[in-house]
C-alpha cells in the first residue's frame with residue numbers, strides 16, 4: 001500500500017487518541033530517511049555493474065548519463081518531491097546512488113524530504129481528524145481515496161508511455177527527466193554528419209592537443225604486450241593497469257610462463273598488484289594466451305601478434321576480435337594506438353559528448369553511438385586519433401559526467417546543453 005495512505009490513516013488514528021502523533025511522525029521520518037539511505041547505498045554499490053552492459057534491455061549505461069544530467073539540474077527538487085510520489089520515491093534514491101550524487105548533498109535533501117512528508121502528511125490528517133468529528137469512522141473510505149489519488153497519476157503516466165512507437169520516439173525519455181535536454185536538435189538522418197563536427201574537432205584539438213602528434217606505431221614484437229596492457233586498462237584506472245602489467249612482466253618474463261602458470265597464477269599476480277576484476281581479467285588473459293599458443297602450433301614459436309602488421313584493416317580487426325577477451329572497443333584501441341589504423345574507439349567521454357551536443361538522440365545505445373562516430377568521422381588515422389584523444393581529455397577535464405564546467409568550455413556556444421548543465 002502506498003505510504004501516503006498509511007500516513008493519513010495514522011494521522012486520523014492519532015486525532016482519535018488511538019496513536020501518539022509525535023510517535024507516528026518520529027517513526028515515519030526515521031524510517032523514510034533510513035529507506036532512502038539504503039536505496040542510495042544499493043544504487044552506489046551495485047549500479048556500475050548493473051548498468052555496465054551496452055546491450056542491456058533495461059539497465060543501459062546511457063541511463064546513468066541521463067540520471068546524472070537530471071540530478072545535476074534537479075537534485076534537490078527530485079529527491080524532495082519524489083517522496084510524495086509512489087514508486088518514484090523508491091527509484092529516485094537508487095538512481096541518485098547510481099549517478100554518484102555526493103552523499104552529503106543527498107542526505108540534506110533526504111532529511112528535508114522526510115521531514116516534509118513524515119511530519120506534513122500525518123499533521124494534515126490529524127488536523128482534519130480534529131476538525132471533523134468521528135472522521136476516523138470513515139478511515140477505510142479515506143484511505144481508499146488517498147490510495148486511488150496517489151496511484152492514479154503514476155498509472156496515467158504508465159498508460160501514456162504505452163503510446164504508438166511513433167509517438168514514443170517523439171516523446172521524452174522517462175529516464176532523462178529533463179525536458180530541455182529532450183528537445184535537443186536531432187540529427188536529420190541516422191548517420192548524417194553534424195554541421196559543427198569539423199569546428200568542434202578543431203576547437204578540441206586546439207585546446208587539448210596543441211602541436212601533439214600520435215606516438216610511434218608499436219613494433220610488431222611488442223604488440224602482444226600492448227594488447228594485454230589495453231585489456232588490463234578496461235574498467236580499471238591507468239595506474240592500476242600499469243601496476244598489474246608491471247607485475248605480470250616481473251612474474252612472467254615470457255608469456256609462455258604465464259600460460260604454464262594457469263589462470264589461478266595469473267589471478268594471484270593481478271590481485272597482488274591491486275586493481276579490480278582480477279578473476280575476469282586472468283580468465284581473459286589465459287584464454288588469449290591459449291588461443292595464441294593454439295594458433296602458433298609450435299612450442300618453440302614465441303607467442304605474439306606479429307602477423308597482424310601484414311593484414312589489411314578489416315582482416316586485422318577480425319583477427320583481433322576473434323581472440324578471447326578482445327571486444328570491439330579493445331580491438332579499436334589496438335588498431336588506433338598500436339597499429340595506426342583509422343579506427344574510432346568510443347568510450348564514455350565521447351559518448352557523453354555526442355549526447356550533450358545533441359548529435360545523437362538520448363535513446364541510442366552506446367554501440368549505436370560508436371557506429372555513428374565511425375560513420376561520420378573522417379576516415380584517416382590522424383583525424384580519428386586527434387578526435388579520440390582530445391575528446392577524452394575534454395571529458396576528463398571539462399565535460400565531466402557530473403558538474404560539467406560549461407562556463408569555461410570552448411564548445412559552449414555550440415552546445416545546447418550549456419544553458420541547462422552550466423546554469
Ligand code: SF4
Pocket residue numbers: 353356357398399400404405406409410411412415416417418421422
Ligand atoms: S558546454 Fe558543457 S555540456 Fe556542452 S560540451 Fe561543454 S562542458 Fe560539455
